[in-house]
Amino acid sequence: MQPGLWCGSVEEIHLKTFYIETFGCQMNAHDSEKVVGTLLREGYSQVVDEADAGLILYNTCSIRDKAEQKVFHRLNEYKRMQGEGKKFAVLGCVAQQEGNKIFERAPYVSLVAGSASYRNLPEMLARLEAGETRITGLDDRQTDETFDTEFTSRTNPHRGYITIIEGCDKFCSYCVVPYTRGKERSRTSASVLAEAQRIAQMGFTEIQLLGQNVNSYLDPSGKRSFAELLAAVGEVNGIKRVRFTTSHPRDFTKDIVDAIDAVPTLCDHVHLPVQSGSTDVLRAMQRDYTRDWYLERIAWTKAARRDISLTSDIIVGFPGETDRDFEDTITLLETVGYDAIYGFKYSPRPNTPAIHMHDSIPEDVKVARLAILNARQREIQRENYGRHLDQTVEVMVEHGANSRGQITGRSTQNKTVNFMCDSTPPSGSYIDVRITQVFPSSLVGEAISVPTVPSPALAAQQALNARVPVVH
Known part of the structure; x- marks a missing residue:
């Protein structure tokens, strides 16, 4: 039987159509590509309108409260469709974080599955088709399994994504990822290179390597470091560009910069989230590096032969952040001269150590600091982008x-x-x-x-x- 075709009753045909909506980062988007590939392999057909779908899936993000609330708002919008025989599934980080509570909050949901349980998706789909209405696939934080599938539906027309490491062992005090994605677990370099070659054979010329902390990659076979894997992907025949995101400063080593210098296909861009320019705040965030440690890695990057663009993530208003701490962030912004940043106000997330800290920064102060941060960054970007005139x-x-x-x-x-x-x-x-x-x-x-x-x-x-x- 061809994928997407189903022989059965009207209800069964309706069930074998699906609509998927993705909230959040590139990791989530690529997870959805793999989920779609698995669904197609199981005989489902994808539709572009939820009204035409028998199964509606939401792949969720819980990094920020706003993203999480969007999911439940969307579920509430579509609960009217329950009477039409549609089934609903919540996947990803919110699913892992909330677990069975989702059934209480949205009783019309039939399937709740965290990202590490996607490998069991065919079995869960079979149970859904058999009429079960409370199916859970919640991750074991200690699992060594990764979600590898050759059935990935590559929906980005410009680049092919490859997840090389899943999960996180860093336990930053504000972050839910270690609790929703499980421990760090890497794929072998051989499996990554085999996927890169398949992508190149499909005609894609750009590859992006993904991971919560992509440069924390540890080859289970012991054959290649992250920098060596980067270089090897860049040498795959037909590949013109290789990107990677997101890096963690703790595992950012000089050989990564050396690889970018040595291999022309590696893009001259590094996203290196700092989160704060204050060593005191970094300590409270449990980032396990100091301002000077971070700036040493910036110095390596700026000393490269190539002009490597730098971008970052910054949180303002973390509990206990003083005016002096915030000023340290502004001066770091000026010292580094980022080409772009993603700035956020701190918001407490469930299950994190920071949720027990006194959120001492008033909301209006958070808003003001974020506005100052973005205004100063805009000035820096205006100057930085000016160097490209006539290039x-x-x-x-x-x-x-x-x-x-x-x-x-x-x-x-x-x-x-x-x-x-x-x-x-x-x-x-x-x-x-x-x-x-x-x-x-x-x-x-x-x-x-x-x-x-x-x-x-x-x-x-x-x-x-x-x-x-x-x-x-």
Whole structure:
């Protein structure tokens, strides 16, 4: 039987259609690609409208309260569909965090599964089809299993994602990931390289390696360090760009910078979350490094032969953060000169040590500090982006013409480039662009070369891919 086809009653045919919505990060988006691949393999068909689906799945994020609330808001919106015979599943971090409580909060949900239990998805689907209404697949934090599947439905038309490490052992005091994703467990370098080769054979030219702490990778076979794996992926035939996210400063070693310098296909961009510029706050966050430790790694990166773009995550208003601590964050911002940051107000998360700390920073102070942080970063970015004026950069095309007639793509430094072109180059193609205008968060230019057209294999893959909605 072909995937997506089902012989049975009207109810069974309806059940064998699914709609999936993804909340959160690239890890979640790639997990959804693997879930979709598994569902298709099990004979389901994907639809792009929840009204047409027999099974509605939400792959969830619990890093911030806002993302978690979106999930329950969406469930509440769609509970009216329960009477239509639809079934609902909650997957991912919120599922792991809340467990059976989800059935109490949303009794029309039939399946709750954490990310490490996706390997058991075929068995859980069979139970769902048999009529069970309270199915749980909750992770064992000590599991050594990873969710590897050759049935991944690669829905991103521009790049192929590969998860090389799952889980987290860092236990930062504010973070739920160790409790929702389990302990760190890495795939063998051989399995990663085999997947990279399959992706290249499909016609993709960009690969992004993923992990909660991607550079904490430890090859179970002992053959390659993270930096050596990076270099090996970059040398796979047909691959033009390799990215990786997210790195942890504790495991950021100089050989990573050396690899970027040595292997041209490794993108000149490092995302290295600092969270705070204050050593005292970093200690309270249980980050296990100091401001000086972090800045040493920045110094390695700035000393590279290539111009490596730096981005980061920063939390303001952590319990006990003084005005002096916040000033340390601003001065670190200025010292590093990031090309972008993702700034957040601290919010307590369930099961974390920080939830027991007195949240001493008033909300209006958090709001003010975040505004100051973003304003200063915008000034830094305006200056940083200015250095690209009149440069020629290679851009990978991601979107066709917008309302202004501009094509949108991304540079190897992960910067958005909007450019004019005589014709619309296909998605996934590469083209040289001369930068004529700069903004704090994007570059504008004119195409000066004929695009390198993506392979027919990638074009076919793009045509077959079903849309997987991602909510940020």
